[in-house]
Amino acid sequence: MRRARDGPLLALAIFALLACPTPASAQKPRAERPTYSLGEKWIRSDGVFELIRIDKDLYVFAQNPARQVHLTRDLGIARLQGGQYWLETDPPLNLRWPLEVGKFGISDVRWRWEANPSGLPAKLTWSVEAFEEVQVTAGRFWAFRIHLQVEYPLGSRHTHRLWYAPDARLFVKAEWMTPAPAASFEVVSVERPQPPLAVVLDRPADGTVVTAANLVVTGAVRGGGGGIQVRATVNGAEVPVATKPGPGGADLTLSAAVQLKEGRNVILVTATDRSGAVQQQARAVVFEPPQPPAREPLTAPPAAAAVAPPKPPLSPLTVALSSPEHRSKTLQQTVTLAGVASSGQGVTSVVVTLNGAEVSRLQQPGAPRAVPLHLPLRLRQGANTLVVTASDTGGAIHQEVRTIYYEAPVPLTIAFRYPEDRGRVAEESSVVAAVITSSRGVARVTVSVNGVDVHQQTERTPVKSIVVSAPVTLRDGANAIVVTGVESDGTMAQDVRTVFLDRPKPAATQAPAPAAPKPAPGRWAVVIGIGRHESESIPRLRYTVPDAEAISETLVTSAGFTKEHVLVLTDRTERKPTLRNIKWALGTFLARSAKKEDTVTTCCRGSRGRPI
Known part of the structure; x- marks a missing residue:
């Protein structure tokens, strides 16, 4: 009977244990409903749940046959299984997609x-x-x-509370306020991590000549941390750029209509995500307008009068960079910008930006x-976009763009994410x-684990980074977890974590107090106490509410009723004894709760102090 009283709390603990998994605009973040494929994993601090089957409208995730979670397509909880305990909700909790703040x-x-198959009604x-x-x-x-x-x-x-991360497509954290601390969790690894921010321009190609x-300009922005903002400039002047979600919502497609000037033009697209990461992509396009056809003169032109030779034209504004070279690769984090900006009319300013800064x-x-120009530049890992913008007294603007790739040498390194070294856990599954x-x-x-290989991953072509997530089973006491990484030439690195499994000790069994009656889960009661009526013509009754409270207390302490099975409606309770609430208590609460064999008791105090 103790398990029956703890049933709702235990059900909520299982709900937290197996809570369901799954880009947002800068002004109003939103998340579309995710979809999952067989084999996808939800890697939490208490184990790995894998999608083992899709039954009609249900996703079935399982850590093992005894621990499963059944979710609807809208991520509503249908059934949770945790060892000998289980929970079902009817109907399941369904979130309304897309998710937005305020919904x-x-x-x-x-x-x-498992302790109450008939269940209890609740408002969620x-x-x-x-x-x-x-x-x-x-x-x-x-x-x-x-x-x-x-x-x-x-x-x-x-x-x-739950936290749903659109970039991870699942719930990454839960905090539960019931007396079940083991129900809280967090995600320790994401099987499909969000790719880094990148700008990809489909057209025009670099160096294109147009007439x-x-x-x-068309392209896409991929990856990043959401909330992406896109800017585009032509020869340093900003132009409007249109964006919209791409197929599947994973990318952001972009397009911009630009007006070119005669000669060389620099088109620069800059993307910034919510985390502050910046990526740029540049294109140089040459505009050569078609020349009109030459016309033959109908008559011989008159002899030209002698004129003074014209003055040589002033040299146009140019930026010539000798270092770094375009699309060069370097192993040094610092490179030198060297060059000169020149103009026959005089140079007024030179601005240098690196990766948008x-x-x-x-x-x-x-x-x-x-x-x-002579300036040291500190590069970041990967692609770097260098833009030099010069202006002259005639108002002309000229840009020169360089892309430099920096690949820093990284030794073989193992970074443990979970578990913590010297940590203590209560469950053998981790x-x-x-x-x-x-x-x-x-x-x-x-x-x-403890000298036994439990997971091995081999790459045909060595990759620069591997994310490993492996379920393990711990033994009582200390456990040695070793992760080993090997390069193609046999170079090896290891990292070790020691984790202690401390199983909770079973609570000592205490003999029940002889005076306490055995609860009767098959007994239900509705007790009503009306002391004040809506009509002022009816005098206030002083003893009806205390009588109702005393009756309900007697039912629980002496008549074998459980507290959850006794519904009290008085002037002092949150739910008042209105006609609507009384109808709900008799027609809904009792009808949905009591079974055919159960005992039902009703009591109303409120008609001039006499029981009805």
């Missing part, structure tokens, strides 16, 4: 669990409170914070005809999450 829903559900309320950055073992994610509240007929309620001044601005009050990196490439990774 909410209220539904009447019935909780069923969910709301999206905020879109915020959350730190978990797997990394830092922007996530929707979802508030859940479960309210039972007698007024008891529980509140919980029309109007040109459409200004690193130098040279203002020339005297407008010299040539400005030398997970190992680590990242193995090497600029020379990682060929093989092995995970062993």
Whole structure:
């Protein structure tokens, strides 16, 4: 009978244990409903759940046959299995997609669990409170914070919080406010991590020569941390750029109609995501307008009068860079910018940006005809976009763009994400999450527990980074977890974690107090006490509410009723004894709760103090 009283709390603990998994605009973040494929994994601090089958409208995730979670297509919980305990909700909790801050829903559900198959009625309320950055073992994610509240007929309620990260396509964290601390969790690894931010231009190609001044630039922005903003400039002047989600919502397609000037033009597209990461892509396009056909003169032209020879034209504004070379690769993090900006009319300013950030601005009050450039540049890993913009006194603007690739040498390194060294856990099922990196490439990774290999991963072509997540089973006491990474030439690195399994000790069995009556789960009661009526012509009754409270207390303490099975409606309770609530208590609460063989008791105090 003790398990029956703890049933709702245990059900909520299982709900937290197996909570369901799954880009947002800068102004109003939103998340579309995810879809999953067989074999996808949800890697949490308490184990790895794999999608083993899809039954009609249900996803079935399982860690083992005894631990499963069944989710609807809308990520509503249908059934949760945790060892000998289970939970079903009818109907399941369904979030309304797309997720946006401010959305909410209220539904009447019935909780069923192994100790109470008939279940209890409850009101389930969910709301999206905020879109915020959350730190978990797997990394830092922007996530929707979802508030859940479960309210039972007698007024008891529980509140919980979940964080859903669109970039990870799943819930990455949960905090549960019931007396079940083991129910809280966080994601320790993401099987399909979000790719880094990148700008890809489909057209025009770099170095294209066109004969029309109007040109459409198309491409896409991929990866990144969401909330992406895109800017485009032509020869330093900003132009409008249109963006929309690409197929599947994974990328952001872009297009911009630009007007070219005669000669060389520099088109620069810059993308910035919510985390502040910046990526740029540039194209140089030459506009050569078609020349009109030459016409033969009808008559011989008159002899030209002698004129003075014209003055030589002033040299145009140019930027000539001798270093670094375009599309060069370097192993040095610092390179030198060397070159000269020149103009026959005089150079007024030179601005240098690297990856969208200004690193130098040279203002020339005297407008010299040539400005030398000599500047050290600190590169970041991967592609770097260098833009030098010069202006002259005639208002001309000229840009020169260089792309430099920096690949820093990285030794073979193992970064453990989970578990913590010297950590203590209460469950034998756990997970190992680590990242193995090497600029020379990682060929093989092995995970062993207490000297036994439990996971091995081999790459035909060595890769620079491997994310490993492997379920493990611990033994009582100390456990040695070893992750080994091997390069193609046999170079090896290892990292070790020691984890202790401390199983919770079973609580000592105590003999029940002889005076306490045995609860009767098959007994239900509705007790009503009306002391104040809506009509002022009816005098207030002083003893009806105390009588109702005393009757309900007697039913629980002396008549064998459980507290959850006694519904009290008085002037002092949250649910008042109105006609509507009385009808609900007799027609809904009792009808849905009591079974055919159960005992039902009703009592109403409120008609001039006499029982009805």
